Amino acid sequence: xxxxxxxxxxxxxxxxxxxxxxxxxxxxxxxxxxxxxxxxxxxxxxxxxxxxxxxxxxxxxxxxxxxxxxxxxxxxxxxxxxxxxxxxxxxxxxxxxxxxxxxxxxxxxxxxxxxxxxxxxxxxxxxxxxxxxxxxxxxxxxxxxxxxxxxxxxxxxxxxxxxxxxxxxxxxxxxxxxxxxxxxxxxxxxxxxxxxxxxxxxxxxxxxxxxxxxxxxxxxxxxxxxxxxxxxxxxxxxxxxxxxxxxxxxxxxxxxxxxxxxxxxxxxxxxxxxxxxxxxxxxxxxxxxxxxxxxxxxxxxxxxxxxxxxxxxxxxxxxxxxxxxxxxxxxxxxxxxxxxxxxxxxxxxxxxxxxxxxxxxxxxxxxxxxxxxxxxxxxxxxxxxxxxxxxxxxxxxxxxxxxxxxxxxxxxxxxxxxxxxxxxxxxxxxxxxxxxxxxxxxxxxxxxxxxxxxxxxxxxxx
Numbered sequence: 001x002x003x004x005x006x007x008x009x010x011x012x013x014x015x016x017x018x019x020x021x022x023x024x025x026x027x028x029x030x031x032x033x034x035x036x037x038x039x040x041x042x043x044x045x046x047x048x049x050x051x052x053x054x055x056x057x058x059x060x061x062x063x064x065x066x067x068x069x070x071x072x073x074x075x076x077x078x079x080x081x082x083x084x085x086x087x088x089x090x091x092x093x094x095x096x097x098x099x100x101x102x103x104x105x106x107x108x109x110x111x112x113x114x115x116x117x118x119x120x121x122x123x124x125x126x127x128x129x130x131x132x133x134x135x136x137x138x139x140x141x142x143x144x145x146x147x148x149x150x151x152x153x154x155x156x157x158x159x160x161x162x163x164x165x166x167x168x169x170x171x172x173x174x175x176x177x178x179x180x181x182x183x184x185x186x187x188x189x190x191x192x193x194x195x196x197x198x199x200x201x202x203x204x205x206x207x208x209x210x211x212x213x214x215x216x217x218x219x220x221x222x223x224x225x226x227x228x229x230x231x232x233x234x235x236x237x238x239x240x241x242x243x244x245x246x247x248x249x250x251x252x253x254x255x256x257x258x259x260x261x262x263x264x265x266x267x268x269x270x271x272x273x274x275x276x277x278x279x280x281x282x283x284x285x286x287x288x289x290x291x292x293x294x295x296x297x298x299x300x301x302x303x304x305x306x307x308x309x310x311x312x313x314x315x316x317x318x319x320x321x322x323x324x325x326x327x328x329x330x331x332x333x334x335x336x337x338x339x340x341x342x343x344x345x346x347x348x349x350x351x352x353x354x355x356x357x358x359x360x361x362x363x364x365x366x367x368x369x370x371x372x373x374x375x376x377x378x379x380x381x382x383x384x385x386x387x388x389x390x391x392x393x394x395x396x397x398x399x400x401x402x403x404x405x406x407x408x409x410x411x412x413x414x415x416x417x418x419x420x421x422x423x424x425x426x427x428x429x430x431x432x433x434x435x436x437x438x439x440x441x442x443x444x445x446x447x448x449x450x451x452x453x454x455x456x457x458x459x460x461x462x
Contacts, residue, residue, distance in 0.1 A: 010135025011301070012294020015142070015287050018359045020366040023269050028377035046447050047167055049262035050440075054252070055170050058243055062162050065244025072151075072158035079151035083144030089137035092129035092306075098122065100317075121320045124311025124327075134301045139294030146288035149459045153281035156454050160277060164448040166242045168441055173235040174257035175437040176228060181256055182429050183225040190218040190422065193405070197415060210415035217419055221426070261384075261439060269370060275451030276369050280459065282362040289355040296351040299344045302336035372449035379442035387435045394432050397425040 047059055063069065104117040132138060194214040200206045232254075240250035273279055310328035314320045337344070404421040407413045447453075 009133055010138055010294065011297040012135065012139055013290060015290045017283060018286055018362055020273070020363050022273070022366075023370065026269060026370070026374055026377060028374050028381065046453050047163065050167070050171075051259050051262075052170075055167065058166060058170060058239065059163060061243040061245075062166055063159065066162045066242060067244055069155070069158050069162055072155040076148070076151045076155050079144075079148040083141070083148045086137070086140040086144035089130070089140065090132065092127050094125065094127045096123075096125045098124075119315055119317075120313065121315070121317050122311060122313040123320065124309055124313075126307070126309035128305055128307040130303055130305045133304055134298040136295055136298035139291045139298065142291035143288040143295065146284045146291060150281045150284035150288065152460050153277040153284060153456075156277035156458075157281065160448055160452045160454070162242060163452070164444050166239060167444045169235055169238045169242065171257065171440040171444075172437055173232060173239065173252065174255070175433050175440075176232045176235060177254050178256045178436075179430060179433045180225065180228050180232070180254065182426070182433065183221060183228060186422075186426050186429075187218065187221045187225055190214070190221050193418065193422070194218050196409075205411065206415065213415050213419055217422065257436070262443060269373075272369050272373065272450070273366065274456045275454060276449075277451065277454050277456075279362075279365050279369055280456040282358070282365040283456075284459070286355070286358040286362050289351070289358040293348070293351045293355055296344070296348040299337070299347065302334050305333045305335075307331050307333070369449065373446065376442045376446035376449055380439065380446065383435060383439045383442060387432070387439060390428065390432050390435055394425070394428045397421070397428045401425050 045056070045059070047055055099122050100119070101121075102117055102119045194211070194217075197206060197210050197214040201208060201211050236250065236252055237247040239252065240247040243250070273283075308328070308330045310326070312320050312322075312325040313327055314322070314325040319325055401418075401421045404413065404417050408415060408418050
C-alpha cells in the first residue's frame with residue numbers, strides 16, 4: 001500500500017509547453033522557395049552548399065578545436081551528472097562501518113569502581129530510504145533531465161554560432177582578397193596612365209599638373225592596397241581563434257572568392273520551434289522550472305524515512321563474528337514541519353516566479369527567431385536586386401573609363417576627367433564586392449536563423 005501511494009502522488013503542475021504567437025507565414029517569404037518536404041532543408045554540413053573545399057576543411061577543425069564548443073560540451077556533461085544525482089534519490093542509501101574502541105570510566109562516589117579498561121568492537125551495515133511520497137524526487141529528476149537537454153541544445157547553439165562566425169569571417173577574408181586583386185589591377189592601370197601622362201608631358205602635349213594628378217592617384221591607390229592588409233590580418237587572426245590555433249601558427253593563402261550564392265529553402269514559421277536549438281533550450285528551461293515548482297510544493301507534506309541496521313558487536317575481537325554478537329534494528333520516522341517562518345511559502349513563490357520568467361524568455365526567444373528570419377529574408381531579397389543593378393553600374397563605369405581615356409589621348413578632355421572616371425569605377429567595384437559580402441553574410445545568417453538543419457528531436461533521451 002505504501003509503495004502504491006509512493007508511486008501515485010506527485011504534487012506540482014504537470015508540464016505543458018507554453019503557447020507562443022506563431023504567424024502562419026513569414027512576411028518576407030513572398031516569392032521565396034518553400035521547402036517541401038522538410039527534408040530539403042539544409043542538414044548537417046550546411047556550409048557545403050557554398051562549394052568551398054577550404055571552408056569545409058576549416059569547419060572540421062572548429063568542432064574539434066574550438067574552445068567555446070569544448071566548454072559547452074563540458075556543461076552538457078555537468079548537467080548530465082546533476083541529472084543522475086537527482087535520480088539517486090529514488091534509491092536507499094546503504095553504508096558499512098567498523099570500529100574498535102577502548103575506554104575506561106572514572107571512579108565516582110556511590111558507584112561501582114571499574115579499574116579495568118573496556119574494549120568494544122563492532123562491524124555493521126546500515127541503510128535509510130526516504131520514500132518519495134509526494135513526487136519530490138520525480139520532479140527533481142524531471143528538472144535535471146530538462147536542464148541536461150537544455151545544455152545539449154546550448155551545445156548545438158554554440159556549434160552553430162562558431163560555424164556561422166567562421167563562415168562569415170572566411171567569406172569576408174575572401175571578399176577582401178577579391179578587392180585586393182581589384183586594387184592591384186587598379187594600381188597597375190594607374191601606373192600605365194601615369195606613364196602615358198609622362199610621355200605626353202615630355203612631348204609637350206599636356207601640362208605638368210596632369211603628371212602630378214596621375215602620381216597622386218597612383219600613390220593613393222597604393223596606400224589603399226597597403227591599408228587592406230590590416231583588415232586581412234585581423235580576419236585571419238579571427239579564423240585562427242575559431243579553429244583553436246594561435247594566430248602566429250595560422251595563415252591562409254590569398255585567393256579570390258569563386259562561388260555561387262546558395263539558395264536556402266525555407267520552412268513554415270511553426271517549424272522554427274523545432275529547428276532552432278536556442279528555442280529548444282529555452283523551452284527545456286521552462287520544463288525544468290515547472291518541475292522545480294513540484295519540488296517546492298512537496299516540502300509542505302510530511303516525509304517518511306525507513307531505516308535499518310545490522311551487524312556484530314563484542315567486547316573481544318575473537319567473539320566479534322559469533323552468533324551471540326549479532327544485532328539488528330528496523331525503524332520508520334515520519335516528520336512534518338509545522339512552523340518555518342514562511343520559508344516553504346517563499347521557496348514556492350520563488351519557484352513560480354522563476355517559471356514565469358522562463359516562459360517570458362522562451363516567448364522572447366521565439367519572437368527573436370522570427371525577427372532574424374524576416375531580417376535575413378528581406379536582406380537577401382533586397383541585396384539581390386541591388387547587386388543586379390550594381391553589376392550594370394560597374395560595367396557602365398568600365399566603359400566610361402575606356403571612353404574617357406580615348407578622349408584624353410585625343411586631347412579632347414583633361415586628365416581630371418580620367419581621374420573622375422577611374423575613381424568612379426574603383427568605388428563601384430568596391431561597392432560590388434561589399435554587396436557580395438553582405439549577401440553571403442545574410443545567407444549564412446538565414447541558415448543560422450533557421451536552425452542550421454538541427455531538430456529538437458535530436459536532443460538526448462533517457
